[in-house]
Amino acid sequence: MFVIIGYVFMCVCILGAYAWHGGHLAVLWQPSEIVIIFGGGIGAMIAGYGSSLKSVMKAIPSIFKGSAYSKAFYMDLFALMYEILSKVRKEGLMSIEGDVENPDASPLFSKYATVAKDHHVIEFICDYLRLMVGGNLNAFEIENLMDVEIEAHHHEAEVPAQFMAKLADGLPAFGIVAAVMGVVHTMGSLHLPPSELGKLIGAALVGTFMGIWLAYGFFGPLATVLETKVNEGTRVFQTIKVTLLASLNGYAPQVAVEFGRKAMESHMRPSFLELEEHVKNKKG
Template sequence: MAVIIGIIIVLSAIFGGFILEGGHLGPLFQPYELLMIGGGALGAFVISNDRESRNATFKALSTIFQSARQSRELYLELLSLLFEIFSKVRKEGLMSIEYDMDHPYESPLFEKYRLVTADHHLVEFISDYFRLMVSGNMDPFQIENLMDNEIEVHHQDGEIAIHAINKLADGLPAFGIVAAVMGIVHTMGSVGMPPAELGSLIGAALVGTFLGILLSYGVFSPLANLLDRKLQESTKVYQCIKVAMIASMNGYAPTLAVEFGRKLVSSSRRPNFRELEEHLRPAKKAGNR
């Protein structure tokens, strides 16, 4: 919704100001200029990106109207899940979670946390590293290094679409200039026409430059910034898991381990200490039985 509101504000301010100063919207309607700009930019996008990049870009653009998944409720569920896993490992040993990690969607540990299981990437990240802990003899430093590398790959994958959209935004003003030049060429070929008609042709040519700049700085560049912000937030979830797991591997109690993870959450989404304690209370009671 915020994206739509922002675009409406941009268009209303620009076109509204134009009307208020006495302009008319009719001359701004230049479909052929838009065809040259849009078609040129689309062609350049296809040339400069492989299938993986194009698919990633279209997938990312489909999420711009969705609210962020990284809510306070998700972090509460995530930290509670980690607490239960840590507690079970501390009480019954690593082998006790082997089935849970091999079959997370059938596990009693995971099934209570629907917001976590709704994101298969999160479930895979958690189960993979606990599975490594169960089946291997890796120390915390090795696990941490591997996690850092995977988080970096996740971030790089997310940046593919952002870079593609940024490049598209950078190219739109240039294609606007190309469309304007084509309009000027057409105008120069019509110098015998009356001044009023020549003025109309020149105005139509200048619309090309206007549209290129508007689409670049008013639409596509802000969309790239929005996707970058979403990527930063999605990366923090994995960092939160990493810090909590490494703390647990280093011997910290489950309560302290999840507290380490809580500190990695953005302040706007971070549950406070009392909220987390309240959320962990049922799991602590069940563990004391």
């Protein structure tokens, strides 16, 4: 939603101010310039990110959606973690073996549909609960393994944001390419009257304008949005990591969940009493 609002506000201000001073918007429509800029930029990105295009295309729709990791998601995540760790504390680690081996069929996981539909989160939780059940790794070793996996996941998820950032960086240069080609065309048309030459020069300069406008007005912000979403996903894994490690180090479930709550960003973090009440209601 904010992406669309930002685009509309930007276009109204830029194009509106141009038209207010007598500029003709039709002059900005130069299909050949747009083809050069987009064709050059996207072609270069295909050459550099060809093997990652699938992940880029998959990430694009998420730009126009809200965050998948809302406060409600975290509340359910903590409630799930609390139930799992409470079961472990009362019945032992072996009591959750069936849950972690087949989370889709687990009543415990299916109770929290908001969390259960995120297979990356469920896989992360189950993998480390499985290691805890095995009992062959200590807290330090598990923490190190978690850090390695979180870093790998972060770098993989960063690819679409890097794609957009590189595309934004390249578009002004391709705008200059379009402008130079327009000037070359103009130089070959010096026999035309000044009025016609003016149109050709204006069309060439549109290439520079379009390259800069598309880069900083459209694709640059998309890179920022995608980077923000990557960081939000990484924060979820960090929260789970802190909670599980606190439990592994002997803290009670309610304390372990409190560790996880403290790992959240402040603008989304529920209060202690708010989370406690939610956990009790879910468990009940």
